[in-house]
Amino acid sequence: MLSLLFSSPTTTLLCSLSGKLSIKPTLTRTLPFFIASTTTMSINLQSHAFAGNPLRSKTLKPTDPLSPTSALETLKTQLLDDTHQLSSINFRVLPFRKGKPLASSISGVDCVPNWRLGWISLVDCKSLLAGYGVELTGESLVYLGSRSEEDVVCWAIDVSTEDDLINGFGSKQLCFVELRTLMVATDWADELAMGDLAIAGHARALLEWHNLARFCGHCGAKAVPMEAGRRKHCSNELCRKRIYPRLDPVVIMLVIDRENDRVLLSRQSRFVPRMWSCLAGFIEPGESLEEAVRRETWEETGIEVGEVVYHSSQPWPGEACSRIL
Numbered sequence: 403m404l405s406l407l408f409s410s411p412t413t414t415l416l417c418s419l420s421g422k423l424s425i426k427p428t429l430t431r432t433l434p435f436f437i438a439s440t441t442t443m444s445i446n447l448q449s450h451a452f453a454g455n456p457l458r459s460k461t462l463k464p465t466d467p468l469s470p471t472s473a474l475e476t477l478k479t480q481l482l483d484d485t486h487q488l489s490s491i492n493f494r495v496l497p498f499r500k501g502k503p504l505a506s507s508i509s510g511v512d513c514v515p516n517w518r519l520g521w522i523s524l525v526d527c528k529s530l531l532a533g534y535g536v537e538l539t540g541e542s543l544v545y546l547g548s549r550s551e552e553d554v555v556c557w558a559i560d561v562s563t564e565d566d567l568i569n570g571f572g573s574k575q576l577c578f579v580e581l582r583t584l585m586v587a588t589d590w591a592d593e594l595a596m597g598d599l600a601i602a603g604h605a606r607a608l609l610e611w612h613n614l615a616r617f618c619g620h621c622g623a624k625a626v627p628m629e630a631g632r633r634k635h636c637s638n639e640l641c642r643k644r645i646y647p648r649l650d651p652v653v654i655m656l657v658i659d660r661e662n663d664r665v666l667l668s669r670q671s672r673f674v675p676r677m678w679s680c681l682a683g684f685i686e687p688g689e690s691l692e693e694a695v696r697r698e699t700w701e702e703t704g705i706e707v708g709e710v711v712y713h714s715s716q717p718w719p720g721e722a723c724s725r726i727l
Contacts, residue, residue, distance in 0.1 A: 450716035451585050452603035454596060457547025457556055467491060468548035470630035473555045478540040480524060492554045493524035495543065496602070498609055500562045501720075502578035503602040517587060519598045520576040527559065534566050544608050545630035546601060558605035560613065581606060581719065603719035608632075610719075611647045618643055652718070652725050653694045654682040657707060666703065682725075 462469040467476065468491065476491055496519055497504045504520030522530070528538045538559075546556040561567050581602060588595045608631065615634060618625050623638035625645055634645040657666040667678040683698030685691065692710040699707050716725040 449590070449596060450714065451588070451596075452600050452717045452719055455547070455600035455604050456597040457549070457601055458604065462548070468550055468553070468555055470545040470632055473545065473548070474540055474543075474630040477524065477543065477555075477557075481528065481538060481540065490553055492552065494521040494554060494556050495524060495527040496521055496546070496556065496558045496605055497527070497561050497567075497578075498558060498606060499560075499567075499578040501606055501610065502580055503584070503605065504576050505579045505584060506576050516589065516592065516595060517579070517584060517598075518594070519602060521556070524557075530567070531561075531564075534564055536564055540630075541627055543631065544605070544612065544627075545632060546605055546608075556601070558609055560609045600717075603717060607717070607719040608647060615645055615648075618645065651685045652682055653685060653691060653698060654680050654725055655695045655699060655707075655710075656680045657699060657703075657705060666705070668702065 464471055466472060473491065473493075477493055480493070504522075505517050506520050508516050508518055531538045543557040543559050546558055548555045581599075584599055584602065588599050590596060612627070612631065612634075615625055617623065618636035618638065618641060620643045621636060621638050621641045623636050623641060625634040626637045627633075628635050633647070636643040636645070659665070666681070668681060669678050673679075681699055681702050683694065683702070685694040686697075689697070691712065695710045696707055699705050718725050
């Protein structure tokens, strides 16, 4: 192992791994860094935020009435039926506005406030949009998944362009809430809330992708939703390129100094006071996970790391990236 001195304006933090935390921030421009081989840590998280989506437990066959294609055809039939004839399938819609899902506050155990997603029925969604002169179509909805035990199919819709709709949802004691706010407010022992958080993260990632991937990157023609919004294809008959949701993998690493029982944390000037984080960076093309960890650690701190141990992974809907820890 090689100890280095690396000149950087970034603030670092050395803290103890055992016992009480020993926080020793270094604020000088020339900063002492340490190097260590990473080792297996006794940290076993039961779940990560935005992981464990209950709607993504399995892939249904196309002939299944709850599958994306079959469910979309049934949904379109219901949208054209003004008599609101009931179907054996219950459609639920989760509206989003500027990346914020609709949510409601509820009273949990011992009257502790909690939250749930603000699902609305397909009929209510159609009538609410119609009240503001907006037509609900199958192409405006994105398939999220199904609950086969309840014959429920869940969808998401982006209503960001309709500012007046906020008043309509507000009358139902619902409001649009930032995903990060919901994440912080989630009790990790509440399986329903954790599941709702994962569903909201999945929905936001898909809707964000639809907003960004409106045109074919190969020929510039309009991209058309397919499979109930799970993918797209180019509308140009000479191109017909298939377009899938994009993911940008990110590595997050905790650099450990085993000999001195310390870890390396860092912070940026834009962070709130006393906020520290692990090192992180995007994986470059043609790069393995281990190579990305070593390169990013060197670029940010000037430290060469030894053994790299994989811990777990986490979806992160805010920037369409997947975190690899």
